[in-house]
Amino acid sequence: MLRSRRFSPATAATVLIATAVVLGSAPASAYADTPLPVPTALGTSPAPAGGASGDACGAEAPYGYIGLDDVIFSATASWANDPQAVSMEFDVVGDNGSAPLDYTEPAVSGSPASLHLPEGDFTDGTTYMWQARTVDSTGASSAWSAPCHFIADHTPPPQPVVSSTDFPSSGTGPVPRTTGTITFTLPGGTAGDATRFYYDLDGSPSVSTGTPEYDDISSGNSWVPVNPDGTATITITPTLAASNWVDVQTMDRAGNISQPVHYSFSLGWPTPDVNGDLNGDSHRDLVAATSAGTLFDLFGNGDGTVQPARTFSNETTDWSPGLIAQSGDYNGDGYQDILRINPNGVVVEDVNNGLGDFNEEVVANWYRADGTDWSKTTQFVLPGPVAGADTSNLVTVENNQLLLWTAGRFGLTDGGTPTVLDAKFKGWTVITPGDVNGDGLPDLLLRDNANGKLKLALGQADGTYGAPSTWRTVGHGFSSKKYRLIVSVGDANGDGTADLYAVTTAGRLVFIPGKPGNTFGSPVTLTTTGIDWTQVTSLA
Ligand SMILES: [Ca+2]
Ligand SMILES: [Ca+2]
Ligand SMILES: [Ca+2]
Ligand SMILES: [Ca+2]
Numbered sequence: 001m002l003r004s005r006r007f008s009p010a011t012a013a014t015v016l017i018a019t020a021v022v023l024g025s026a027p028a029s030a031y032a033d034t035p036l037p038v039p040t041a042l043g044t045s046p047a048p049a050g051g052a053s054g055d056a057c058g059a060e061a062p063y064g065y066i067g068l069d070d071v072i073f074s075a076t077a078s079w080a081n082d083p084q085a086v087s088m089e090f091d092v093v094g095d096n097g098s099a100p101l102d103y104t105e106p107a108v109s110g111s112p113a114s115l116h117l118p119e120g121d122f123t124d125g126t127t128y129m130w131q132a133r134t135v136d137s138t139g140a141s142s143a144w145s146a147p148c149h150f151i152a153d154h155t156p157p158p159q160p161v162v163s164s165t166d167f168p169s170s171g172t173g174p175v176p177r178t179t180g181t182i183t184f185t186l187p188g189g190t191a192g193d194a195t196r197f198y199y200d201l202d203g204s205p206s207v208s209t210g211t212p213e214y215d216d217i218s219s220g221n222s223w224v225p226v227n228p229d230g231t232a233t234i235t236i237t238p239t240l241a242a243s244n245w246v247d248v249q250t251m252d253r254a255g256n257i258s259q260p261v262h263y264s265f266s267l268g269w270p271t272p273d274v275n276g277d278l279n280g281d282s283h284r285d286l287v288a289a290t291s292a293g294t295l296f297d298l299f300g301n302g303d304g305t306v307q308p309a310r311t312f313s314n315e316t317t318d319w320s321p322g323l324i325a326q327s328g329d330y331n332g333d334g335y336q337d338i339l340r341i342n343p344n345g346v347v348v349e350d351v352n353n354g355l356g357d358f359n360e361e362v363v364a365n366w367y368r369a370d371g372t373d374w375s376k377t378t379q380f381v382l383p384g385p386v387a388g389a390d391t392s393n394l395v396t397v398e399n400n401q402l403l404l405w406t407a408g409r410f411g412l413t414d415g416g417t418p419t420v421l422d423a424k425f426k427g428w429t430v431i432t433p434g435d436v437n438g439d440g441l442p443d444l445l446l447r448d449n450a451n452g453k454l455k456l457a458l459g460q461a462d463g464t465y466g467a468p469s470t471w472r473t474v475g476h477g478f479s480s481k482k483y484r485l486i487v488s489v490g491d492a493n494g495d496g497t498a499d500l501y502a503v504t505t506a507g508r509l510v511f512i513p514g515k516p517g518n519t520f521g522s523p524v525t526l527t528t529t530g531i532d533w534t535q536v537t538s539l540a
Helices: 009-023
Strands: 039-043 071-077 087-094 101-106 111-118 127-135 148-152 161-165 180-187 194-201 222-225 231-236 244-253 262-265 286-290 297-300 325-326 338-341 347-352 358-363 375-381 395-397 403-407 417-423 428-434 445-447 452-456 474-476 482-488 500-504 509-512 524-526 536-539
Touching: 009 428, 039 127, 039 148, 071 087, 071 127, 087 111, 087 500, 101 111, 161 262, 180 244, 194 231, 222 231, 286 325, 325 375, 338 375, 375 428, 395 428, 500 536
Parallel strands: none
Antiparallel strands: 039 071, 071 111, 087 101, 087 127, 127 148, 161 180, 180 231, 194 222, 194 244, 244 262, 286 297, 286 536, 325 338, 338 347, 347 358, 375 395, 395 403, 403 417, 428 445, 445 452, 452 474, 482 500, 500 509, 509 524
């Protein structure tokens, strides 16, 4: 009779509740030939941390911890049909004698049903057991699920003391780009329940105020595990001149974090890097942008060879569409920067942090007098500073004209109108070897793409280069059929002559050493760069 589909729902509910009381167990549904389903896949968000099972339920002791945060309980059940609106009942019971938290939430067959309770519903140090069951509108219910557990931990961990002999908090430390250590120490000589120190070097100051929150850690921060004695040591390479800082917060097993500690230290000023050196080791380096949008650094070894190409994961710029050029420090911090024509046809400055990491882009004042942009530029190079200067004039090719733009740290000068160096530059490539004749003025190499001749144009005191008729042939065999890309970063092997790097049409990077008298030696293939040179679209 209890399972009759013609039975009155109201009567059935009454009978079922009475039966449940009498029998002390959950009755079957009045409307299905099978009992209501027992929920499975129980879990909380956040999941309990630091417990035995490591799952989201906490089935077995020792139970895990949930910190200062709201808790979302979820459970799933499936049923064939739903004539009487099956829903999910959650029952959460603390071991501190407080009233159970019992709520019934809507449910959909096969999908998680959830209950969201605020962090204020939970008491620090209390162990909670919770279960779920399905119920329908007749009052019928399934058996309870197997119990889940967690312990509420609302006590944030202590702040660490920050110390460093390499980077002392008073006085002036070493020069930027010195690698050294900083130590975090918790009071009492023990980790307690602290698990991690989150830290950020020279980042935005942490915004935590008042009660520390569970999830205030910025996603970009690094972390180290806390040793049993409550300490951890990090190794860093700060790059800013003068003022640097580290922000650190302790995290405990439940995910609670301490208030931040702000540790500031002062460094000296870097000696400005030479042109072409992107990482401060005095060796000339290359940068290569690919069609996939990646920028690779190829740090020179000082002998013309380069190290395997490397990228920096924090560079989010899409480098694929634009031309890049290097030579000059455009923000005055002593580190060599990159200029780039971005996809909008705008010249931007990509700021080097001193390690070859260009993660900050500045839209500066590279405005042309006629109001047009740089989208028609087909070649884009920086010849290098006049001796004693930080920044370089700009040379471009546009409409088959070789153009000189006088420029400084803050962009184009002289009103943003170019000087035409050669009005018939079709089929030529401009290369920037720096000052090859030692007069302090940067010179140019010009390649005839078809016949492979290299010509030298000496820089003049007024910044120009003399008419093409004065360019002197200094090399042969450099045709574009052989070398798809060809550049110079000056003297890469330290013998006093400007050298060349080229990408062959077969997809290899070669080093071509300069020889006395402005001639060139045999190309040397560099085989250990680790990148596909057929994908490189711009080299500088
Ligand atoms: Ca270097
Ligand atoms: Ca710079
Ligand atoms: Ca010169
Ligand atoms: Ca050389």
